[in-house]
Amino acid sequence: MTRLHIQFAAILAVLCLAVAPFVLSPFSITLMNYIGIYSLVAIGLALLTGVGGIVSFGQAAFVGVAAYASAWVSALNGYSPWLGLVFGVVLTCGVATVLGVVTLRLQGHFLSLSTVAWGLAIGFLFGNVEGLGRFNGISSIPPISVGSIALVTSAQIYFLIWGIVAAVLFLGYNLLDSRLGRAMRALRGGNTLVESLGINAFRIKLATFVIAAFLASLSGWLYAHMSRFISPGPFDAGMGIEYLMMSMVGGAGSLLGGVVGAAVVTLLKNSVQDYLPLIAKGASGQLEIVAFSALFILFLQWARQGIVPFVVRYLPKARRERPQPAPPLPRRAQPTPGELLLKVDGAERRFGGLVAVNNVSFEVRAGEILAVIGPNGAGKSTMFNCLTGALRVNKGEIVFAGRPITHDAQSRIAKAGVARTFQHVKLRPRMSLLENVMLGTYARTRSGLFAGAFRLNQREEASARHEALMQLERVGLGDKPFELAGNLPLGNQRILEIARALAADPALLVLDEPAAGLRRQEKLRLAELLRSLRADHLTILIVEHDMEFVMSLVDRIVVLDFGSKLCEGAPAAIRSDERVQEAYLGGVA
Amino acid sequence: MTSDIAAILAIDGIATGAVYALVAIGTVLIFTVTRVIFIPFGDIAAFTALTLAALDAKRFPGTGALVVILACLATLIEIISLMRSGELRLLPRALSFYLLLPLAVVGAAWLVMRLDPPLAVRLVLALMLITPISPLLDRIVFRPIADGTVLLLLTVSVALHFALVGLGLLFFGPEGVRTEPLTSLSTEFAGVLISGQTMLIVIAALVFSGLLYLFFDFTLVGKSLRATAVNRTGSRLMGIRPARAGTIAYLLGSLMAGVSGILIAPVNTVFYDSGFLIGLKAFVGAIVGGMTSYPGAAIGAVGVGILESFASFESSALKDVIVFSLLIPILIWRSLASLHSEEEIEE
Numbered sequence: 001m002t003r004l005h006i007q008f009a010a011i012l013a014v015l016c017l018a019v020a021p022f023v024l025s026p027f028s029i030t031l032m033n034y035i036g037i038y039s040l041v042a043i044g045l046a047l048l049t050g051v052g053g054i055v056s057f058g059q060a061a062f063v064g065v066a067a068y069a070s071a072w073v074s075a076l077n078g079y080s081p082w083l084g085l086v087f088g089v090v091l092t093c094g095v096a097t098v099l100g101v102v103t104l105r106l107q108g109h110f111l112s113l114s115t116v117a118w119g120l121a122i123g124f125l126f127g128n129v130e131g132l133g134r135f136n137g138i139s140s141i142p143p144i145s146v147g148s149i150a151l152v153t154s155a156q157i158y159f160l161i162w163g164i165v166a167a168v169l170f171l172g173y174n175l176l177d178s179r180l181g182r183a184m185r186a187l188r189g190g191n192t193l194v195e196s197l198g199i200n201a202f203r204i205k206l207a208t209f210v211i212a213a214f215l216a217s218l219s220g221w222l223y224a225h226m227s228r229f230i231s232p233g234p235f236d237a238g239m240g241i242e243y244l245m246m247s248m249v250g251g252a253g254s255l256l257g258g259v260v261g262a263a264v265v266t267l268l269k270n271s272v273q274d275y276l277p278l279i280a281k282g283a284s285g286q287l288e289i290v291a292f293s294a295l296f297i298l299f300l301q302w303a304r305q306g307i308v309p310f311v312v313r314y315l316p317k318a319r320r321e322r323p324q325p326a327p328p329l330p331r332r333a334q335p336t337p338g339e340l341l342l343k344v345d346g347a348e349r350r351f352g353g354l355v356a357v358n359n360v361s362f363e364v365r366a367g368e369i370l371a372v373i374g375p376n377g378a379g380k381s382t383m384f385n386c387l388t389g390a391l392r393v394n395k396g397e398i399v400f401a402g403r404p405i406t407h408d409a410q411s412r413i414a415k416a417g418v419a420r421t422f423q424h425v426k427l428r429p430r431m432s433l434l435e436n437v438m439l440g441t442y443a444r445t446r447s448g449l450f451a452g453a454f455r456l457n458q459r460e461e462a463s464a465r466h467e468a469l470m471q472l473e474r475v476g477l478g479d480k481p482f483e484l485a486g487n488l489p490l491g492n493q494r495i496l497e498i499a500r501a502l503a504a505d506p507a508l509l510v511l512d513e514p515a516a517g518l519r520r521q522e523k524l525r526l527a528e529l530l531r532s533l534r535a536d537h538l539t540i541l542i543v544e545h546d547m548e549f550v551m552s553l554v555d556r557i558v559v560l561d562f563g564s565k566l567c568e569g570a571p572a573a574i575r576s577d578e579r580v581q582e583a584y585l586g587g588v589a
Numbered sequence: 590m591t592s593d594i595a596a597i598l599a600i601d602g603i604a605t606g607a608v609y610a611l612v613a614i615g616t617v618l619i620f621t622v623t624r625v626i627f628i629p630f631g632d633i634a635a636f637t638a639l640t641l642a643a644l645d646a647k648r649f650p651g652t653g654a655l656v657v658i659l660a661c662l663a664t665l666i667e668i669i670s671l672m673r674s675g676e677l678r679l680l681p682r683a684l685s686f687y688l689l690l691p692l693a694v695v696g697a698a699w700l701v702m703r704l705d706p707p708l709a710v711r712l713v714l715a716l717m718l719i720t721p722i723s724p725l726l727d728r729i730v731f732r733p734i735a736d737g738t739v740l741l742l743l744t745v746s747v748a749l750h751f752a753l754v755g756l757g758l759l760f761f762g763p764e765g766v767r768t769e770p771l772t773s774l775s776t777e778f779a780g781v782l783i784s785g786q787t788m789l790i791v792i793a794a795l796v797f798s799g800l801l802y803l804f805f806d807f808t809l810v811g812k813s814l815r816a817t818a819v820n821r822t823g824s825r826l827m828g829i830r831p832a833r834a835g836t837i838a839y840l841l842g843s844l845m846a847g848v849s850g851i852l853i854a855p856v857n858t859v860f861y862d863s864g865f866l867i868g869l870k871a872f873v874g875a876i877v878g879g880m881t882s883y884p885g886a887a888i889g890a891v892g893v894g895i896l897e898s899f900a901s902f903e904s905s906a907l908k909d910v911i912v913f914s915l916l917i918p919i920l921i922w923r924s925l926a927s928l929h930s931e932e933e934i935e936e
Binding site: 055057102103105106108109110112113114116117118120121124125128237238241244245248287288289290292293294296297300301304 | 759
């Protein structure tokens with residue numbers, strides 16, 4: 001399947017949608033309109049929950065905010081629905097920004113619970129504010145007019161709704177394939193990974209959250225002016241979970257899944273309403289929600305992946321062309337070999353009463369490979385985390401390239417030129433090798449939300465793609481750039497992490513136990529790679545406890561034991577040092 | 590607001606809060622042992638009130654039919670899973686636990702009902718009928734995904750709540766109920782009249798929390814539950830079965846929820862869907878305790894009760910808005926206070 005096939009399928013789908021209102025019955029068109037309106041929310045949730053990993057139960061509240069805002073502007077104050085759209089979108093995005101700033105730093109299920117909380121609070125507000133008609137709602141909302149045509153019938157508003165859905169899908173897929181979209185797709189890998197790439201994770205989360213709320217506000221506006229009457233019911237917590245269900249049924253993480261999920265859920269609900277009375281007379285209203293929730297639970301138990309990813313598995317794989325040569329990305333000024341690059345001065349880190357790192361000082365000079373070694377519990381990993389900003393030192397100072405970074409956030413340290421790898425490999429297994437490495441170029445590229453969505457970023461993208469391919473070739477993984485990262489063996493995954501770090505054009509490469517879990521052949525390959533990087537004048541700091549690996553590779557070694565620096569020197573001197581032997585092997589009796 | 594009114598509001602709030610506290614403790618219990626944030630506990634409390642009201646009206650409550658249906662479902666699922674794992678020799682035990690025991694409870698309740706029992710017996714009957722529901726739901730809904738993420742379990746739990754609301758309407762009807770007070774005594778404390786019902790609620794909350802404390806600290810089963818809460822794999826290696834610990838936690842938790850339902854029924858009119866708000870407010874309390882501390886959860890729940898009481902005096906329409914908005918600062922505080930090891934989200 002090539003790009004041409006995909007375009008052909010998209011055009012065919014658009015044609016089918018355009019012809020539909022001339023073929024279908026009015027009832028079916030109304031149903032289609034609801035599907036379109038729900039799709040918008042579900043697409044937003046696919047982005048938020050599926051891509052970004054933020055489970056929100058509160059999207060219905062955003063739909064409600066926009067619906068009520070537009071109804072207030074148009075029905076109660078007599079202005080145009082288009083002004084209602086502007087007000088609704090601005091208000092919803094404003095509310096989402098405030099809620100996002102307050103809650104998006106919460107972790108895991110705390111965050112989802114907060115969405116339950118504000119979803120409920122906003123939902124209760126609709127029914128209890130005097131000016132919004134309380135539980136009676138707002139009626140006689142005017143229809144949307146395009147020019148002189150008022151979109152009154154369901155066949156008329158159909159084109160507006162599905163036009164918006166098609167545009168949102170188009171822009172959404174563009175966005176996901178851009179710099180910002182890749183950052184969103186990395187969110188599920190955890191904050192440490194995202195921040196280590198120089199990405200401000202919080203801002204990406206906030207952007208994703210506000211985009212989802214924006215889509216919900218479009219949906220709310222369309223809903224208010226299509227049904228011409230609103231009450232608190234369609235925006236309550238129950239609807240919030242229904243939206244979540246739509247995006248999960250369709251396939252969380254797939255924008256198209258949002259549309260498919262909205263269609264499946266809406267049609268299913270409709271047929272449940274049709275057929276339940278036949279099975280259980282008189283109890284259909286109650287059974288509807290039971291049947292519905294039961295289906296959702298069964299779905300979550302047995303088919304969490306969703307429909308679209310399931311279908312995609314059986315479609316032929318997309319064939320993509322290797323990236324063409326492109327103008328290179330700007331490079332940073334590299335330090336001259338021998339110059340002082342990193343200085344750790346009297347670093348101390350405590351966990352309660354335990355001093356994990358105690359008054360440790362050392363220096364790294366440009367162009368050398370320095371290893372920090374020590375037995376288990378020596379404080380190597382803590383030292384490493386302090387260097388990269390994952391932990392803060394309690395005392396002491398860390399200076400990188402002449403700038404103190406002691407109190408900087410991880411993403412700022414990464415931007416300053418420190419690129420790292422992880423002891424437990426952190427890759428995005430469902431992204432290709434190329435895309436994983438392109439994540440590394442984030443801090444070297446500029447394009448934002450609009451450039452990404454409207455494809456104004458093509459030159460920069462081409463450069464980033466080419467840079468990524470060059471780094472893949474540099475580490476020896478250039479032959480299959482479109483393979484999924486999750487399919488690589490562990491040794492190659494570590495090497496892929498190094499390629500990603502190299503794509504950031506770092507001044508200092510920091511490797512956390514790169515040899516852990518590797519087989520002998522893989523270790524030899526890794527050492528070979530690191531030597532070739534040193535030949536390119538790259539500075540490397542390794543935290544490791546594999547002695548054999550370190551001794552044959554590095555220029556200097558710093559030995560830690562029980563949190564303190566034991567000694568420092570060339571490999572041969574360290575090997576014969578009695579204190580080191582004692583720390584590793586126990587004292588000679 | 591005069592100090593008199595403030596005192597009345599405070600007492601009212603403590604009583605409501607004590608009811609939430611019972612549910613909150615149950616929520617924490619389930620969460621620590623099974624990692625499920627069991628939103629439907631509020632529904633269990635509401636169903637208990639509805640069950641008691643039906644018993645008072647000499648009707649056999651819909652709870653009976655609900656338990657029978659759930660028992661059949663759970664048995665079916667258990668048989669299938671036993672067949673799949675080739676452990677059919679465990680079938681008699683499974684049948685007696687998932688089918689015979691719940692049916693026996695319903696049958697016994699049905700027989701006793703014929704005898705027109707006094708209030709105390711009716712209370713016991715209501716609790717007996719309600720306790721099998723959560724463990725059965727656990728078997729049907731949560732056991733197949735016991736190893737899922739907290740978020741998956743939460744999503745399922747929210748969906749389950751909606752299913753229960755629908756079932757509630759089906760089995761109990763749309764009418765609200767208010768049962769007769771358990772006591773008509775009242776006393777005066779510092780110039781403020783305190784009803785016997787309020788006293789009863791607070792005492793019951795204290796007694797049950799105390800019993801739970803004794804259970805956890807002084808019985809082997811209680812200790813095994815605590816061990817499961819701390820480390821599932823570790824406790825499994827020690828011969829504790831997490832599934833069994835989960836069942837016990839659900840039994841205990843639904844007993845607490847049931848008691849709270851009985852206590853709240855004479856004070857508030859309870860509908861089939863009242864449970865959601867009870868459950869969520871208890872849950873706000875549980876979060877104050879970080880979802881791990883029982884005293885923290887109880888204190889938090891009482892705080893929510895008092896806040897709600899004062900909020901409803903200021904603006905009865907917006908009291909729920911106020912209570913749930915408050916959850917957000919609490920969540921932020923908790924999230925900052927608890928040290929997280931970064932949890933990667935499921936692919």
